[in-house]
Amino acid sequence: MRGFVWILLAGVVLLAACNDDMSMEAYSNRGAEHDKSVLDANAEKLDDQLYQLSRTDFAILSHAMSERLSDEATGNVQFLKAVVNIGQLMYQNESEDCYFEELMKLTFDKDYYCSVLEKEGCGEWQWNGTTASFEKLKEHETDVIFKFPASENLEGDTAVLTISDMLFYNGSFPQKGDALEDGTVLEQALQKLHFNIKIKDELILASNVNASFSDDGFFEIVAMSFNPQPFNLSGELGVEDESGYWTLGFNHGDDAIFSSHLDMVFDKGNNDMPVTSIVNNFTLEEVMVYTEAKTGQLYNELVRLSALDPDSRAYAEDLASALNEFALMKLKYQSDNSLIANVEALAEPSGEGDAWEVDLVFEFSDGSLESSEKYFKNYLVEFKMELEQLIADFRGKFGF
Numbered sequence: 001m002r003g004f005v006w007i008l009l010a011g012v013v014l015l016a017a018c019n020d021d022m023s024m025e026a027y028s029n030r031g032a033e034h035d036k037s038v039l040d041a042n043a044e045k046l047d048d049q050l051y052q053l054s055r056t057d058f059a060i061l062s063h064a065m066s067e068r069l070s071d072e073a074t075g076n077v078q079f080l081k082a083v084v085n086i087g088q089l090m091y092q093n094e095s096e097d098c099y100f101e102e103l104m105k106l107t108f109d110k111d112y113y114c115s116v117l118e119k120e121g122c123g124e125w126q127w128n129g130t131t132a133s134f135e136k137l138k139e140h141e142t143d144v145i146f147k148f149p150a151s152e153n154l155e156g157d158t159a160v161l162t163i164s165d166m167l168f169y170n171g172s173f174p175q176k177g178d179a180l181e182d183g184t185v186l187e188q189a190l191q192k193l194h195f196n197i198k199i200k201d202e203l204i205l206a207s208n209v210n211a212s213f214s215d216d217g218f219f220e221i222v223a224m225s226f227n228p229q230p231f232n233l234s235g236e237l238g239v240e241d242e243s244g245y246w247t248l249g250f251n252h253g254d255d256a257i258f259s260s261h262l263d264m265v266f267d268k269g270n271n272d273m274p275v276t277s278i279v280n281n282f283t284l285e286e287v288m289v290y291t292e293a294k295t296g297q298l299y300n301e302l303v304r305l306s307a308l309d310p311d312s313r314a315y316a317e318d319l320a321s322a323l324n325e326f327a328l329m330k331l332k333y334q335s336d337n338s339l340i341a342n343v344e345a346l347a348e349p350s351g352e353g354d355a356w357e358v359d360l361v362f363e364f365s366d367g368s369l370e371s372s373e374k375y376f377k378n379y380l381v382e383f384k385m386e387l388e389q390l391i392a393d394f395r396g397k398f399g400f
Contacts, residue, residue, distance in 0.1 A: 134148075
């Protein structure tokens with residue numbers, strides 16, 4: 001719970017420049033015990049959905065294959081390994097941010113992976129259990145295909161990963177011509193990609209990446225979907241004029257588990273206060289977390305704090321002070337917008353040596369106080385897609 005941005009992107013309510021009426025907003029009439037039971041139920045459902053995700057066919061085959069793939073995988077096998085690594089994390093049920101950090105990293109690293117794929121060309125590769133490596137069987141006109149065991153049993157069913165619909169952007173872009181550590185030179189950026197995994201013709205994973213570019217070669221929109229059946233995880237980053245947005249979604253079939261939409265407004269000419277507005281809506285079942293910060297002061301405080309040791313007492317105390325001074329934090333019901341709890345940031349020892357951290361304390365209608373960790377563990381307060389990195393993505397990849 002160290003970074004303000006982890007809290008922000010998790011949907012903790014930031015409402016700067018609020019008036020007295022809003023600060024005195026009435027609580028829901030459902031009662032504190034009912035409100036707490038709703039938070040408990042929502043958190044339990046999220047835990048259950050993440051457990052079910054860990055038992056999908058994709059997660060199970062990834063666990064089996066991750067044991068076979070070397071950490072030093074080279075060539076086009078690196079793409080398969082990146083996908084399998086995400087499935088292995090799902091199998092272990094060890095994500096603190098519902099896998100969005102790993103998925104967005106795969107999305108933004110796609111230019112590298114696909115430069116490698118293009119370098120080796122299309123074709124079909126088969127896993128050889130004797131040599132513990134992939135061997136190329138034949139050429140293919142349009143696709144890259146990997147065939148490998150779908151379970152720990154080498155003689156069992158075969159999984160087929162097919163990479164198709166690769167479309168490249170050949171214009172100028174900021175990283176064009178860069179040479180990576182392995183000598184790969186980025187000559188083009190990926191505009192479109194689809195891949196899926198099937199076992200006996202049954203779809204167990206489908207994923208799409210789509211991007212559009214400005215005349216200057218910067219991204220305008222990058223959209224990603226990653227669907228380990230029957231789940232769907234999706235994310236999108238985009239810009240228009242001097243605003244940007246970021247959306248996240250986690251669904252089980254038609255059932256929305258949670259969704260988040262964040263909007264930011266930038267002032268390109270203001271280096272002192274580049275972020276002028278942040279608005280975020282985060283929904284988890286019945287609970288809505290609303291974010292609004294119509295000031296750049298929060299971002300400036302984040303920049304200042306980035307120079308401090310994030311485990312230090314000074315960092316935790318200054319971060320908590322900045323949150324409480326520049327933000328009003330709330331949890332609400334989605335149905336009627338009524339208040340569940342006010343939230344205050346509190347600096348405290350983490351219990352690990354001399355380290356300190358920032359906790360978020362919920363204040364309910366009966367005056368009782370509870371740590372946010374009781375209800376949300378790390379899923380909501382430790383989203384690893386930090387705002388600093390998000391701003392960097394908009395600046396470096398989207399031209400801000």
